[in-house]
Amino acid sequence: MSLEPWSGGEVPELTRQVARAAFPKGSLAIRLRDSLGQAFDDVLFVEAFPSDGRPAASPGVLAMVSVMQCAERLSDRQAAEAVRAPIDWKYLLGLDLDDSGFVHSMLARFRARLVAHGLEERVLDSVLEAAAGQGLLRRGGRQRTDTTRVVADVRLLNRMEFVAETLRAALEALAAAAPDWLEQALAERETDWLGRYGQCVDSWHGLPDGQDRDSWLRQVGEDGFHLLSAAWRPGAPDWLHRIPALQTLRPAWVQQYHRNEGGVRVRECEDLPPGHQRLASPYDTDARYGIKKTTGWTGYCLHLTETCDDDAPRPITDIATTSAADGDDSQALPGIHTRLAGRELLPGEQLVDSGYVTAGTLVAARQEHGIDLVGPARRITGGDGRERFGHDDFQTDDARRQAVCPAGQTSISWANTRSSRRTRVPLVQIRFDAAACHDCPLRSRTTAGNSKWGRALTLREPAQRAALQQRRREQDTDAWRARYRPRGGIEATVSQIVHRTDARPSRTAPATHLGHCLAATAVNLIRIDTWQQGHRPDRTRTRTRTNHLCHLLARPSK
Incomplete structure (x- = not known):
C-alpha cells in the first residue's frame, strides 16, 4: 500500500x-x-505508509474524519456513512457529490498505523500550528493543567477472577488457532478443564465444594504452567508464541506464582510486583489499577493542558496519558513541559492543583523552562488529619549539617539519601534523639518517627526547600488567591472532553493516547470555530449565588 x-x-x-x-x-x-482549508496534509503521515504498492486512501481525509468522528461521537460505521451522505462533510473533505467514500474498517487500520509508527500527536500538532499561524495561539502567556481518570473498558476483576479469565482467554485463543494441538496438550493433564474454564468469569459463581481459595489458586496456577510448558517445549509450533493471549498469560503467571522443585506457590502481599507493573486485565495489558483519594479504577490518567488567556479561544496545547497506578501527578509534569517546548508553546505561568506542586517541580519548571508554576503546596498533616509542623518550622544549617526542632532540640544525625527506586530524588534524612522526643510537650505536632530513632525529618536540597517554603507562605495571601483563581476554569474543559467526545472510557488499549489526541483536536476545532463566530468564553463561575448569599450571612455584624 503506497501513499x-x-x-x-x-x-x-x-x-x-x-x-x-x-x-x-x-x-x-x-x-x-x-x-x-485542508487541515491535514497527506505528507504529515508519510512515515506510516510504504513507497510502493496499491494506492492508499488519503490519510489526511481519514485524519479529518477521525477528528469529526470524535466531535460528533460517531462509531466507525456512522463516520463512514457520514462521508457518503451529508453534503457539509463532503465540502469539508473536498469530495465530489458522487463519491462513495470508503469502507469503515479503514478508520481502524489508519489508527493502527498511527499507533505503530508513533504518530499519535501528529493531528493535534497540525491544528496547533494552524491556530498559531492565525494568531490564536502564542508562546508565553498563561496555561493551566489538570487530570481526570480514564476507565478502561474492562471488568474490575479480583485476583481469583483475573487468573481464571487470563487462562480461559488463552485457551479460547488456542482453541481457535490450534485446536488439534490444544486437544493433545489438555489430554496430558487430568483436570476439569471444561468445568473450570469453559465459561466467562461473569458467569462464575464461586469455589467448588470442599476447595478453599489457596488450593483453588494453586490448581489454576498448575494448569497455566502446564499449558505454557506445552507451548514452549521442543516440537511445538513456533507461531504459538506469537498469539497475544499466550503472550499475556506468561507474564501474568510470573507475577502471580512461584514455581520450583517443590511445586507451584501463590505470591502473597509484598511478594507481589508493585501496582504499576502488575497486569489488571488480560484484555488490556496497559491498564493498571489505581487509587486517588477514595476513588479506585482500572485504566489511565488523562492530563489536559490549555491556554487560559482572555484574548484567545483557549485551545488544548498538550495531552498526556499515564497509568492509573502513577498516582503522583507531578511525575507527568516534565513530559508536559518537554512537549510544550517542542511545539514552542511554553507558558510563562502555569496554573495547577496541589498534585503537581512539589519542591522539585517548582524549581525545575523555573530553571529548565522559565515557567512560574502556580499551585498550592500541600500542608504537613499526620495520619489523624491534624496539622503538623512543616519543614519551615525547623531551623536547618546545611553547612554545619544540623537542624533544630521547634522545641529547641538539636539533631543527632544528618545523612544523604534518595527517594524510592522510581524517582531517585536526592534527600537529606535528619533524626533527633529518642529520649528527648519522648518527653517533649510538642511531640504530637512533630514529624513522625519510630521510638528507636526519635523524630525524623526528610528534606530536599536547599533550593527546592526554599521554593516550597516560599510557596506555603504566599499561598495564604489574597493576591496569590486572585492569581490562582482562573485555574478552576479547566474543569469545564474536562467536562467538555469527557461528555462531548466520550474520552473517559478507553476501549482499545494501544490507541488510548491516540483517542485522547483526537478528542483534544476535536475540542480545539470546536473552540476555534466558536471563537471565529464572535462568541467568547464565559467567565469562570467561582461561587454560586446561594453560596455567595450564605457567605454574606456568615459575616460578623459590625
Missing part, C-alpha cells in the same frame, strides 16, 4: 454550490473548511 493523495486540494464547484444552498448559515464542517 498517494485520494482527494484534491480544492472543493469541487458543484459540491460548493450544493453545500452553500443546503446550509445558507453554514455548519461546523463548512466553517472549518473555510477557515483552515
